[in-house]
Amino acid sequence: MNLTLLTAIFRAAQVLAVAKSVPARSVTELVSLSEKRPVAYGTVGRGGPGHILMEMLAGETGGRFENAVYRTEATVVQDMIGGAIPGFMGSLMLALSQHPAGGIRILALTTPRRIAARPEVPCFAELGLSALTFLYCHGLAVPAGTRRPVVERLHSAVAMLSEAVRSRMTPDVTSPAEFTASIQRETAALTKMIEERGITAG
Numbered sequence: 001m002n003l004t005l006l007t008a009i010f011r012a013a014q015v016l017a018v019a020k021s022v023p024a025r026s027v028t029e030l031v032s033l034s035e036k037r038p039v040a041y042g043t044v045g046r047g048g049p050g051h052i053l054m055e056m057l058a059g060e061t062g063g064r065f066e067n068a069v070y071r072t073e074a075t076v077v078q079d080m081i082g083g084a085i086p087g088f089m090g091s092l093m094l095a096l097s098q099h100p101a102g103g104i105r106i107l108a109l110t111t112p113r114r115i116a117a118r119p120e121v122p123c124f125a126e127l128g129l130s131a132l133t134f135l136y137c138h139g140l141a142v143p144a145g146t147r148r149p150v151v152e153r154l155h156s157a158v159a160m161l162s163e164a165v166r167s168r169m170t171p172d173v174t175s176p177a178e179f180t181a182s183i184q185r186e187t188a189a190l191t192k193m194i195e196e197r198g199i200t201a202g
Helices: 027-036 047-061 073-082 092-098 148-159 175-197
Strands: 003-019 037-041 063-068 087-089 106-111 133-142
Touching: 003 047, 003 092, 003 148, 027 037, 027 047, 027 092, 027 106, 037 047, 037 073, 047 063, 047 087, 047 133, 047 175, 063 073, 073 087, 073 092, 073 106, 087 175, 092 106, 092 148, 133 148
Parallel strands: 037 063, 037 087
Antiparallel strands: 003 087, 003 106, 003 133
16 A cells, blocks of 8 residues: 655654673673674564664674564563673664663663663764664654645644653654655665665565
């Protein structure tokens, strides 16, 4: 089905985290550790954001990482706490729920800048890895050919996000044109990386 992009709704960050048993307290130390032996990390699938970001990290630093595919991110984190897998590249919110308890250690964020919830954790950009600045986009689309008044009405409804929703996420409501342009830019950048690194889905 052909679609017309309506609007972004919100964007979610990813994190690079390791189990507390891993002797690495920074991205640099993790890369050094991987030079001796590839470091395994969990994601929810080949070709997904976590996998692509770790391939980008490998390309930027020369680090060696192996992707272990899981059904859910929650299972990855539980296995990290249990010592079954060293690393994780995935949901910020999931990692934040475990970081304070000491079960995992967050090394870096894909946000453009540090966040108030964890001001001690650096973002990749300040580590000289700006290519890993990434916010996973959640948005809406409608069938191509949807009448303009309907598109405008739907867009207005999304723009009027309730305060309850705003308290749980950072909205990023954009115009259809802005959303389309951003998706095109991001798709081109990700396509280039996928081709360079030979990433396949699965």
